[in-house]
Amino acid sequence: MRRIIKYLFIFVFFFFGISLVNAKEVTMEFFYGYTCPHCAKEEIFLEELEKKYGNLTIIKYETYKSEENNKLLKQRVEELKIEKTGVPLTIVEDKYVLGYTESFNEKIEQMVIDASIEDRKIKEEVGDFLTYNLPLIGKINVKETSLFLISIVLGLVDGFNPCAMWVLLFLLSMLVGMKDKKRMWLIGLTFLITSALVYMLMMLSWIEIVSSIKTSVILRNIIAIIALVGAVLNFRGYLKSNKSGCNVIDDKKRTKIFTRIKNFTTEKSLILALLGVILLAVSINIIELACSAGIPIMFSSILGINNVTSAMIILYTIVYIFFFLLDDLIIFSIAMITLKVTGISTKYSKYSKLIGAIFMLLIGLVLLIKPEWAMFNFN
Amino acid sequence: MIKVVKITAVWCSGCLIMNKVWNDILKEKNIDTISLDYDFDADSVIKYNVGKILPVFIFFKDNKEYKRVIGEEKNELKSIVKELDL
Numbered sequence: 001m002r003r004i005i006k007y008l009f010i011f012v013f014f015f016f017g018i019s020l021v022n023a024k025e026v027t028m029e030f031f032y033g034y035t036c037p038h039c040a041k042e043e044i045f046l047e048e049l050e051k052k053y054g055n056l057t058i059i060k061y062e063t064y065k066s067e068e069n070n071k072l073l074k075q076r077v078e079e080l081k082i083e084k085t086g087v088p089l090t091i092v093e094d095k096y097v098l099g100y101t102e103s104f105n106e107k108i109e110q111m112v113i114d115a116s117i118e119d120r121k122i123k124e125e126v127g128d129f130l131t132y133n134l135p136l137i138g139k140i141n142v143k144e145t146s147l148f149l150i151s152i153v154l155g156l157v158d159g160f161n162p163c164a165m166w167v168l169l170f171l172l173s174m175l176v177g178m179k180d181k182k183r184m185w186l187i188g189l190t191f192l193i194t195s196a197l198v199y200m201l202m203m204l205s206w207i208e209i210v211s212s213i214k215t216s217v218i219l220r221n222i223i224a225i226i227a228l229v230g231a232v233l234n235f236r237g238y239l240k241s242n243k244s245g246c247n248v249i250d251d252k253k254r255t256k257i258f259t260r261i262k263n264f265t266t267e268k269s270l271i272l273a274l275l276g277v278i279l280l281a282v283s284i285n286i287i288e289l290a291c292s293a294g295i296p297i298m299f300s301s302i303l304g305i306n307n308v309t310s311a312m313i314i315l316y317t318i319v320y321i322f323f324f325l326l327d328d329l330i331i332f333s334i335a336m337i338t339l340k341v342t343g344i345s346t347k348y349s350k351y352s353k354l355i356g357a358i359f360m361l362l363i364g365l366v367l368l369i370k371p372e373w374a375m376f377n378f379n
Numbered sequence: 380m381i382k383v384v385k386i387t388a389v390w391c392s393g394c395l396i397m398n399k400v401w402n403d404i405l406k407e408k409n410i411d412t413i414s415l416d417y418d419f420d421a422d423s424v425i426k427y428n429v430g431k432i433l434p435v436f437i438f439f440k441d442n443k444e445y446k447r448v449i450g451e452e453k454n455e456l457k458s459i460v461k462e463l464d465l
Contacts, residue, residue, distance in 0.1 A: 166390035173389035245432040245450025246391035248417070254390075258418065343395030346451050 026056045026115040031073045031089040033064040039088040042100040045108070046090075048309045053112055063087055147308065151316045153359060154299045155323030160344075160352030163291035164195065166249060167257060167284050168328055169343065171277075172335045174265040181336075183270065188332050190274050194281035195328075196321050202289060203300045203317050210304025220367055223301045227364030230294030234357035241353065244346045257284075295356055296320075298363065381463055382439040383410055386429055388417040393451035394434040400453050401436070404460055438463065 030046060032039035043060075050056050061069040077085045080096055090097045092111040097104050171191060175184045210219070257280070264276025289296070299320055303313050327344050335341050385401060387394035405412065415424050417433060429435050436448040438459055445463075448456045 165392055169392060169395070170390040244452070245393045245434065246388065248388075248431045248433060249390075254418070341389070341395060343392030345396050346393040 024055065024116055026053070026092060026112055028056060028058045028112065029061065029076065029089075029091040030058055031061045031063050031069070031076070031087050031091075033087045034062055035064060036087055038100040041102075042088045042090070042104075042108075045102075045105055048311075049109060049112065052309055053116065055116055056112055147303070147312075147316055148319065150299065150302060151319040152323050153355075154295055155320040156326065157352045157356040157359065158295040158299075158320075159324040159327050160349045163288040164284050165328070165344075166246070167261075167280070168192075168331065169341060170258060171261055171265075172332065172341045174261055176335055176339045176341060178265065183273075185336060186270070187265065187273060187277050188336060190277045191281050192325060192328060192332060194278045195285050196325055198282050198285040199289075199296065199321055199324065200317055202286075203296050203320070204313070206297060206300040207304040207313055207317075210301050223298070224364045224367035226294050226301065227298050227360045227367065230298055231357045231359075231361035231364060233294065234353045234360060238350060238353040238357060241346075241350045244350055246346060294360070296324075298360060302363070380441055381410060381445075382413065382442075384413045384415065384427060384437040384439070385434065386415045386417055386424055386427065386437070387434040391417075391433045396451055397434045397436070397453070397456070400456060404457070408460065410460075 028046070030042070032043065046058055050058050061072060063070045063073050073087070073089065074085055076082075076089070076091060080091065080094065082089070082096060082098060084098070086098060088098075088100045090100075090108055090111075092115050095111045095114070097108055097111070168191070171188070175188055178184050210223075260276065260280055264273045264280070267273040267276060300317075303316055308316070331342060331344065385398075387398060401412070404410070415427075417424055417429070427435070427437060430449065432450050434450070436456055438445040438447065440463070446459050448459065
């Protein structure tokens with residue numbers, strides 16, 4: 001039983017990360033020299049770290065030009081019994097890191113995490129979860145893994161939502177009839193890449209909005225409600241799709257899009273054809289976003305309210321979009337290689353709705369009832 | 380005398396799956412099949428009173444509608460073929 005609870009605990013933590021206790025204010029001392037190249041590199045990392053941890057304050061001491069700071073450096077070296085004096089030197093409470101290479105990043109971050117948690121007993125427990133040793137995979141950071149897994153799961157669930165799939169299939173049926181293979185690949189890839197970029201742009205814009213107002217508890221509740229509404233919509237979609245198959249899209253809309261696809265696939269000028277496919281991908285993805293039942297908005301909100309660096313936000317969004325487009329990429333590649341259009345069973349979209357509903361319900365409830373279980377850093 | 384009217388669309392993922400299933404059946408059975416595309420054969424499709432879900436397989440026995448399979452229902456399709464002892 002204890003074993004089950006332990007694994008359940010790990011599962012929950014993988015998805016929702018860690019924030020068991022309110023983080024304590026942490027002060028970091030950073031001794032550096034203005035011409036020291038390693039110091040400059042560490043400074044970039046520390047800036048990201050300061051953005052990531054709202055409770056972290058970094059005090060910088062330039063030691064080459066300032067004698068006063070140099071004296072303080074020697075004093076701290078003596079106090080901490082460090083064998084030699086040098087920069088960069090990074091100190092958090094009684095722990096320090098002397099020198100810098102990128103491999104020290106994890107150690108420096110761990111110093112901040114350790115200092116953030118006041119209760120030693122909890123610190124030990126959390127320490128176990130933060131870096132977890134998995135067979136074959138090795139050491140993984142739970143906090144980063146949780147967001148990574150959320151990116152994959154929500155991306156996949158959103159991807160099986162067949163809203164824009166019918167356009168891709170029609171486009172492919174037109175493309176496979178073309179004799180020019182290069183043109184086929186170019187038009188198809190342009191459609192997929194534009195779709196990815198439009199989706200990414202919309203998600204990043206939403207993240208920007210959420211980031212700018214993230215200190216509000218009201219916002220957390222709004223996001224929880226979005227999640228719960230999304231859960232209801234997905235569950236309704238699951239129940240309604242008792243008959244698997246394709247829903248016939250509105251005649252006018254379908255005919256209009258077919259005409260556009262026919263026009264640009266038969267267009268002699270490649271540039272005009274590509275322009276046509278870009279415009280189609282932009283309009284389709286904007287219109288069909290409503291069909292995704294809030295999943296990308298939910299995911300963007302999670303990223304927006306977390307103290308995640310800009311680089312990581314982009315990385316997680318790319319992971320999400322990759323998995324979102326995975327089924328399209330598979331169908332596209334098969335069609336281009338075999339010149340036969342294949343489909344993915346509509347049954348998957350039905351179950352993706354159910355998984356999406358469960359996932360969003362879970363996120364919504366955690367945010368409303370036990371926000372401290374989530375790693376979302378609301379103040 | 381059995382005749383099957385198959386109504387699919389190029390943009391329908393489920394139709395592609397069911398097309399494959401039907402082609403596999405045709406490899407073993409000789410069934411008179413009329414294949415219609417929902418968009419390109421709209422004039423012919425309209426008389427079969429197709430609803431909002433594709434694909435649709437309509438089985439005719441002695442020129443009268445016997446059964447129809449709506450949606451991506453592989454097992455239902457196979458069981459009708461078995462039932463008709465085609």
